Amino acid sequence: MSFDPVEFLEAAVQTPSHEDVTEMRDLLVETLESADADCGVEVDDAGNTVAVRDSGREGPHVVLNTHIDTVPPHVEFERVSGGGGADGGGDIVRGRGSCDAKGPLAALLAAFLGTAPEHGRVTLAVTPDEETNSTGAAALDFDPAPDAVVVGEPTELDVCNAAKGRFQATVTVRGANAHAAEPQSGVNAVRAAGDLLAALDDFGEREDTPDPSAQLGAPTLTPTTIEGGTATNQVPAECSFVVDRRSVPPETAEGFRSALAEHLRERAPAAVGVEVALAERDTPFLAAFETPEDDPVVRALREASGGAVRPFGAATEASYFAQVAPTVVFGPGSLADDEGAVAHSPREYVRLAEVERAGEAVEATLATLLC
Template sequence: MSDRDADADRDTTAVPDGGATAPNTDGLRALTRELVSIPSHEDATAAGDAVESWLRSETDAAVERDDHGNVFARTGDPDAPTVALVGHHDVVPPAESQTTVGDDGEERYVIDERDGRLYGRGSADMKGAVAAAMCAVRDADPDGVELCFASFVGEELGGVGARAAIEDGFAPEFAVVGEGSTNYSGEGVTDVVVAHKGRRASTLVASGESAHASIPDEGDNAVYRACDAVDVVRELDFPETTVMGERVRGSVAVTEIDGGTAWNVVPDECEVTVDERTVPGERAPLERAGSIEGVEWRVEQDLPPMACSDDAFADAVLAAARDAQSGAPEHVVKPHATDAGWLADAGTACVICGAAESGEAHTDTESVSWAVLDRCYRIYRGVAEGASAFA
């Protein structure tokens, strides 16, 4: 980094915390810029290389890269409970406006800075929070715990990296997952998510017998059977539960229907897709639709919901979030599935706390606030250094 870049990375920035100013974390901006500029929608290897290289050169942590491409860094007491700061360095495909080709002929993501924000694919979801967690691991003095940083691959593909890591034995007692939790309870506030919905994607396959449409009674109309199944889905109650006093309400919706081959042929097959947003401990009884004669229910994807299993941990992270900002963060619920679902399902007490705001991820104008990234750094470091409150 040039002297000029280093000075820019230490500029004081107005933060939305009562008008105060605070120095940016050393290296956070430069690291975030670097990570966001690296393409990682088709292959996250280069982004993983950058994460691993920085951790090895800038921290005293024990750094590991597994066979799946996940990156880990550990510091503190290896015999104590583990607090993990978790993220992912893969992203969804960029818009055409978010890519460019450098002088070396290599694709890069376009980054832009204005109005206190960094724009670029992955800035919000979630390389900015990954960078904040990396800096926290570099600087924190863990309070009687092992502090672990983990950045997974394949989160955008259903948690491929997290699931592989869990199968290989990754099992921290506590985890702060850096997905978005900003502006949930109010503008300019970074909250702490104690629960999120999961997603179960299903297909109802109705089978029948084809016939000429002029003699429909000689066939068995698969569309009619599919419609009977849709009627069952329509009448199902949405799953609902409460986590730490927060209401979590799921949903069930038919989203596609496909059947028939010609206007004059009774269809012998019809498929219906169902999107279900699951909640911790509750599922809609979709098997009822599969009990109709000639209808098979197939589960295509099942991303688990998350509920924090440790009140003291959730309260400690909320306390760290309060200390890091002048706003009044709250325990909140997130509507989207994340890698926290896989970790919670494996027994880790999880919360979510990160810089991304609702509506930023996966957009053509994706961006993240520098001030909120600074805040997340303070939260992550505060959790590690205040672990005696829950560990």
């Protein structure tokens, strides 16, 4: 059975996966089994769909990875001829997940099913839960370990060999309640939190701050939510705010937490308590990664796609794979265009020509690496 990535994409976008991925995973498994009964497709205990095409000869192991979950709410499927996007060119598919990441999935499927490796093996590993806690990716354990990994995400056919990590922490500020008519008798946690929010501005000036990366630049620190107080006529005893950290190598989540706690403690009055806690997760945070531009998988995919080599704009599960093998992020679609957000937005779309070209580029890369 021949595989048509556009036909699969249209079916996939019309298959909801923003609340439960079961129906979408069933479509994926049925597609793989119909196209290649010998690829040994399995669904593991973490819900990952894994299939293998093995040459039976020694050689490299290349992993193709992307995800099937999408963010709510569902956006209706639509195929538009000769339109879409900022420049209005080419047929597109609209719908939730078309760009992130069912377009990349269709491309990787085409490459996987179109490859008959001469040496080594290619593994397709498609995860659930990428948009939340990455439980699928964290559970993947390849044997043998991969020699290269291609992660499908919307990159406009550029080869993304680096990405910042993402850590999240909550800063809790504690004072003492008092009547608002006698504010001097209490310790105002909301007022103290305001000073500590301002202190975030010079966190990057600490001596232990990671040097800017040549590819990724400097890390960023952004407050995102805040809450505090329980009554309008009371000095608040507690206030908390959440910060988003986009990291660069070699910063770790715990290293960031410890440094921020020390920095804020130094800025807080003695009567104010300050605690910094990382968000609770059952899986590791997504750390920053960088793959050298001269690595074989980067070179092969750049030559096959014609795309630029650059960092990816968001944190990604590529972080997990980059700890064991050279890893790149690649695929059709864009996170945003000249009109605004594309991925995770009501106008999400992907160009069909890009989906087909992405599949061809990954297939050519596999041919180079597994010849």
